[in-house]
Amino acid sequence: MSNFKMANPVIATAPASRTRVVILSNDNHYALRMIARLGDSELFHIEHLDSLNSLMTRLRKQTVDIIMAEIHANQVDSLMLPCWVSEMNTSGRLCSIPHIVWTAQSVPGPLTTEPDTGNEHDWQESLNGISTTALASHARLAEAAGVHVEIVGESDPIQLPQVLEKLAGTGHPRPQSAQPEKLENLIGEDDVVTVLATGEGLRVVLQPQYDLTSRRVVGAEALVRWRHPRYGEVPPSILIPLVNQLGLDLLLFSYIEKSVIEILGTLDRHGLDIPIAINASARTLCAAGLATRLADKMLKAGLPPRRLKIELTEEMAADNELALSASITALRAKGFKVSLDDFGAGAATLALLARIPFDEMKIDGSLVRAVGQSSQSSEIISGIVGLARLFNLNLVTEGIEDAASIELLSRLGCRTGQGFALARPLERDAFVDMLLP
Known part of the structure; x- marks a missing residue:
């Protein structure tokens, strides 16, 4: 025995x-x-x-x-x-x-x-x-x-x-090693204030968005990256909450916006009409005069507003939904497209969709990653596709991490997607080079 x-x-x-x-x-x-x-x-x-x-x-x-x-x-x-x-x-x-x-x-x-x-x-x-x-x-x-x-x-x-x-006979995944101290405990408020004031170590990378049928790039999402001089790459999951906590979200948005307009100008000079999206919290969108300021900057750059898309995130709820509605309406009136990010992550996104008009919604990555794991997940995605059609919204599927999901999502009616299975975030020069013939 x-x-x-x-x-x-x-x-x-x-x-x-x-x-x-x-x-x-x-x-x-x-x-x-x-x-x-x-x-x-x-x-x-x-x-x-x-x-x-x-x-x-x-x-x-x-x-x-x-x-x-x-x-x-x-x-x-x-x-x-x-x-x-x-x-x-x-x-x-x-x-x-x-x-x-x-x-x-x-x-x-x-x-x-x-x-x-x-x-x-x-x-x-x-x-x-x-x-x-x-x-x-x-x-x-x-x-x-x-x-x-x-x-x-x-x-x-x-x-x-x-x-x-x-x-x-089946191998085991390698266990994680213990870390002496978590990175979020090492990054201080002074570090965040300094990097936003100087811009040193900050950069914008682009997550390409593809037509899932033709595999043609039809857009991109701008993502911020921060390389700390001592601790190396600091993930957005640490940076963004600190920025919001310090009330510096508009300052970060301004940095990303400036970089994206420069990238859009480069694309335009090459004859490439590719829209780029910027994430913004509700508090950022409610900043006084945001729509007018963005429209003036796009006009100065010689670019149509529709090439700069604004994605409303759920990171910070608006103190005043009426003000948020006014801000989104003003942005759309100026010609900007406004997207509802992380749809399906919480009940708040569905409530906002019922009360405020948007041009686009993005299916949350957690729903997408589960799509091949159960029939219920596929049915939820199908329901969201139907909802997007009902509201006449463009639909972007994010968080696509395996090739099998691309085909399945296409069959469910998803036309546009992004994720590691399609392309990882690219540095700005690599993104432009990829689009050039």
């Missing part, structure tokens, strides 16, 4: 050739059943731990290849396993990222994180008191977080060993 220890948190050394399996359960009978299912295989080194705390200690100190646990309405620890593993990985406390195998008394077939093919609805509605649909979704979320989950029937004498043997 395989090397097996009952409810013993002490770390045992296993031969390097064996796959380390930990059974997590406070039920000794369950652990005994599992070891019986595996028979006398010399492939596995099996250990039984009876609590999450013991398991977390184990994961910090030594590699675990597979964690087995019973999926049951009364076994909450099993459902929490992917969360704990993901959290430990994020904080850099894992030796390795284990695979997770949930077992139930009877499962018609292995439940995986593959996209929904419709078979889930033919299964029994629950496994040990937990909805199979919810389990499928939970497994897919775990997969997205970097934790692979399989669900198998423990009573099948063949299925469980086969799944474990398959996982034994």
Whole structure:
């Protein structure tokens, strides 16, 4: 029989050739059943731990290849396993990222994180008191977080060993390393004030937008990048909240706007009519005289306003929706196109669409990334496509990260998209060179 220890948190050394399996359960009978299912295989080194705390200690100190646990309405620890593993990985406390195998008394077939093919609805509605649909979704979320989950029937004498043997030959993602201190704690307010005052280290890059059918570039989104002299590249997820917190959002917008108008001028001289979008919070859009100032700058550059698109983000809500409506109406009256960014990320975007007219909306990347994973996600995208047609809005799909999604989104009616599967953000010169014949 395989090397097996009952409810013993002490770390045992296993031969390097064996796959380390930990059974997590406070039920000794369950652990005994599992070891019986595996028979006398010399492939596995099996250990039984009876609590999450013991398991977390184990994961910090030594590699675990597979964690087995019973999926049951009364076994909450099993459902929490992917969360704990993901959290430990994020904080850099894992030796390795284990695979997770949930077992139930009877499962018609292995439940995986593959996209929904419709078979889930033919299964029994629950496994040990937990909805199979919810389990499928939970497994897919775990997969997205970097934790692979399989669900198998423990009573099948063949299925469980086969799944474990398959996982034994499957590699593990590299765990994250612990960081001495988070970057957001190292960047100070003085750093942000200085970079906005001088512009040193700031630059604008362009995320191309494509016609998904012809793969022709039809637009771009301007994104800000900041290279700190000491800490290197600072992501927008750190910079933008600090800018908003300090009330310097209009100053950053002005920097990006100036750069984009220069890029639009370069494109115009080459005979390229490509619109570029700039992100702006509601507070930025409500700044007094913004529409007039932008129109004057475009006129001075000899450019039509329609080439500069404004994307309203949800980063900061408007204090006065009436003022936001007036600002958007003024921008559109001057000839600028106004886009509603991150549609589907929250209820606020739908409420704004119902009350304020826009020219375009962008489907949030989180919805797009889920489009191939379940039929519900595809139906949501189809519904948004229909909504865009109803309101006569241009629709841009962002966050496209794999080639398969491009074809699927096209079939669902999405015509324009952006994302890493199409092109990563480009430096301004590289963007212009890409468009030149």
